[in-house]
Amino acid sequence: MTLIALLIVCLTAIAVQGEVPIVTRAEWNARPPSGPMDSMETPLPRAVIAHTAGGGCADDVACSQLMRNLQNFQMSRQKFSDIGYHYLIGGNGKVYEGRSPSQRGAFAGPNNDGSLGIAFIGNFEEQAPSQEALDAAKQLLEHAVQQAELVENYKLLGHRQVSATRSPGEALYTLIQQWPNWSEQI
Numbered sequence: 001m002t003l004i005a006l007l008i009v010c011l012t013a014i015a016v017q018g019e020v021p022i023v024t025r026a027e028w029n030a031r032p033p034s035g036p037m038d039s040m041e042t043p044l045p046r047a048v049i050a051h052t053a054g055g056g057c058a059d060d061v062a063c064s065q066l067m068r069n070l071q072n073f074q075m076s077r078q079k080f081s082d083i084g085y086h087y088l089i090g091g092n093g094k095v096y097e098g099r100s101p102s103q104r105g106a107f108a109g110p111n112n113d114g115s116l117g118i119a120f121i122g123n124f125e126e127q128a129p130s131q132e133a134l135d136a137a138k139q140l141l142e143h144a145v146q147q148a149e150l151v152e153n154y155k156l157l158g159h160r161q162v163s164a165t166r167s168p169g170e171a172l173y174t175l176i177q178q179w180p181n182w183s184e185q186i
Contacts, residue, residue, distance in 0.1 A: 019139050019143070020095055020136065020139045020140055020143040021093065021094045021095060021136065022094075022095045022096075022097055023060075023063075023064070023094050023095065023096045023097065024097050025097050025098075027064075028063075028064040028067045028068065028096055028097075029064065029068060030067070030068070030071060030083070030097075031068075031071060031072070031075065031082075033081045033082040033099075034075055034081050034082070035081040036081065037081050037082065037099065037103040037104060038103065038104040039102055039103060039104070040101075040102055040103065040104050040113060040114065041102075042101055042102050042148055042149050042150075043145075043148045043149060043150050043151045043154075044101065044114050044115060044116045044149060044150050044151065044154065045114050045150075045151055045154055045155060046111075046114055046115045046116065046154060046155045046156075046157055046186075047115070047116045047118060047141060047144065047150055047154050047155070047156050047157070047181070048107070048108055048111070048115045048116065048117055048118065048157050048158070048159055048161075048162055049118055049119075049120070049137070049156065049157070049158055049159060049168050049172065049176050050085065050107055050117060050118070050119040050120070050158075050159035050165075050167045050168050051119060051120045051121075051122060051123060051124045051159075051167050051168040051169045051172060052066075052070060052088070052119050052120070052121050052122060052123075053122075053123050053166075053167060053169070054066070054070075054121075054122070054123065055122065055123075056090075056091050056121055056122025056123070056129075057090050057091050057092065057121055057122070058090075058091040058092055058130070059092055060092060060094070062090075063090035063091070063092055063094065063096065063121060064096075066090075066121055067083070067088060067096050067121075070083060070088075070121075071083040074106070078106075080106040081106075082098070082099045082103075082106075083098045083099060084098070084099075084105055084106035084107040084117065085098040085099070085105060085107055085117040085118065085119040086098050086099055086100070086101050086105055086116050086117045086118065087116075087117070087118045087119075087140060088118070088119045088120070088121055089118065089119070089120045089121065089129070089133045089136050089137050089140070090121050090133065091121065091122060091129065091130045091132070091133050092130075092132065092133075093130065093132025093133055093135065093136045094136065095136050095137075095140050096121075098117070098119075101116055101144070101149040105117040107119070107159070107163070108159065108162040108163045109162075109163055111162035111163065111186065115157075115162065116144060116149060116150055116154075118137060118140065118141075119168075120133060120137070120168065120172060123169060124168055124169030124170075124171045124172035125166065125169040125170050125171060126169075126170070126171055127171055128171045128172055128175055129172060134175065138179065141154075141156070141179075141180075141181075153181070154181055155181060155183035155185070155186070156176065156179055156180070156181040156182045156183060157183060157186065158172075158173045158176060158177075160173065161184075161186060162186060
């Protein structure tokens with residue numbers, strides 16, 4: 001491979017990665033897991049959209065703080081080994097890395113197996129997430145297919161379809177029913 005061809009490949013990889021603004025665990029200052037987690041074989045057949053149901057965030061500092069708060073709550077109070085979701089999306093339009101997609105999540109009971117858990121930070125019962133957050137989620141889903149985290153014909157579900165909850169909130173649930181891969185069937 002020539003130097004120019006290699007440079008083009010590298011720049012293309014950077015451009016593709018740049019489409020999804022992912023904040024790594026190190027960047028939001030995540031705690032290490034407190035124990036082992038069950039593994040899952042990727043690509044996964046389902047993506048489940050949830051909301052955290054608490055306060056939202058609109059900037060990097062606030063979103064990182066809410067990530068740490070949620071992780072602390074889920075690990076200390078709910079006794080999870082780590083934050084329960086694979087990805088979380090802030091109102092700032094950034095995607096926050098949770099647990100690895102190859103580790104079973106902790107958000108949907110027996111339906112965690114085979115599900116990629118994506119939560120929007122905030123409560124979306126009455127108001128939809130920011131357009132930046134919605135765009136980031138759509139880019140994340142495409143990215144997850146490209147990275148073989150999701151199968152190409154994955155089923156997109158709302159959290160309430162796999163758990164006894166109101167999540168992802170009525171306003172967000174109404175929107176995701178219009179997205180590609182939406183499924184009424186688990």
